[in-house]
Amino acid sequence: MTFLLFMLQEVPAAAERTSTAKLTLLDLAMKGGWVMIPIVLLSLVAAYIFIERYYVIRKASKEDTNFMNRIKDYIHDGKLEAALALCRSTDTPSARMVEKGISRLGRPLQDISTAIENVGKLEIAKLEKSFPTLATITGAEPMLGFLGTVIGMVRSFYAMSQAGNNIEVSLLSDGIYTALITTVAGLIVGILGYFAYNTLVVKVERVVFNLEATLTEFMDILNEPLKSGR
Template identity: 65%
Template sequence: MLNWLLLQIQMADTAAVQTGEVQVETLSYWDLAFKGGWVMIPIALLSVIAVYIFVERFFVIRKASQEDITFMNRIKEYIHEDKIESAFTLCQSTDTPIARMIEKGISRIGRPLNDISAAIENVGKLEVYKLEKGLPTLATVAGGAPMIGFLGTVMGMIIAFYDMSNAGNNVDVGMLSNGIYTALVTTVAGLIVGIVAYFAYNILVAKVEKVVFNLEARTTEFMDILNEPVK
């Protein structure tokens, strides 16, 4: 079968050269996308979802990573001066995950340190959960888009060979090559979306891990403040 296809291609090329009918036809990316058929619709939707999640999460995580370098120093001063209300008010006026964690810890002052640490940890888990919102969906897009693209290619190849079987002895190279390149369009589109989503996912995960590290560091710093003797 393969030898027959190669022979047909060689004969077609030879005939085209002899008759001077060789023409170079350009195809835009837009036209190529439409060649993929209905399978391109879910792939396009997945690409929009991936871009939206990445952009939205990028700015949310970047905001969460911003920190006032004087925040912990002011908290320390208020606690050592026994100005618990002032420290609590400062946390409420600061819209960051760190501030919300410290706020919970301040509200537990007077209780055992283990209870304070557990309360802060619970708030920290909630803050991390909020930051990771949408990341599982992005991971699903990274793995699902190539599979959908491959499905479109398999379906396209089935249709191409079905058309060939119905053509009987009238099969030509153009019919086969058109079916094959049309079918491969969905695989390329799915891979592009999947690769972009994969890199986007890992970028966001790295940023979340950085925020988590900062949250843990500030929690430790706050617990140290509570353990420090008042001068």
């Protein structure tokens, strides 16, 4: 009871001392201790992965609306070399799938379809490169923050135990807010990483949809001569 009364008496004085203090983000980061180092480094890695993958996936999702029409004309006219050249110059996941299909012409349709699907799977795997790393960072950052908080709390209570009867509220409050800095930092990076990861996943799903549509359209092109009796 005496300890609580002592703490209540110290609160106005502590508030008066801290009201004039101004903390910047750099100051807070420095007060977070060594745990802030991996948190900051991992956040930079996550940012790099997101930006790099975002532009790669964005490029892969761009499709030439006239591409399949030109492929259809080339195949119907028997200009397979021109069709292959068009695929190589287009340089997109869909174009590489179609290129594989054209190179397999003359084989059973099921074999052609399987070959195209395998190329599609490889293209998706390339787009999802570094996704596991980004997911790991997103999950690990909050835990690193909690670790920093626990370490900070242990240090605060150890300092209180060493202070004996000379305990001040500032000693406790400084230790607590310093310890919580790492939790805040870890949660911020984790939340942003979560949104970044799901943004990339949605974009990849759109690419998958485009690849499936390309496969269907290409197989229809191969079936058309059979339907028309050519």
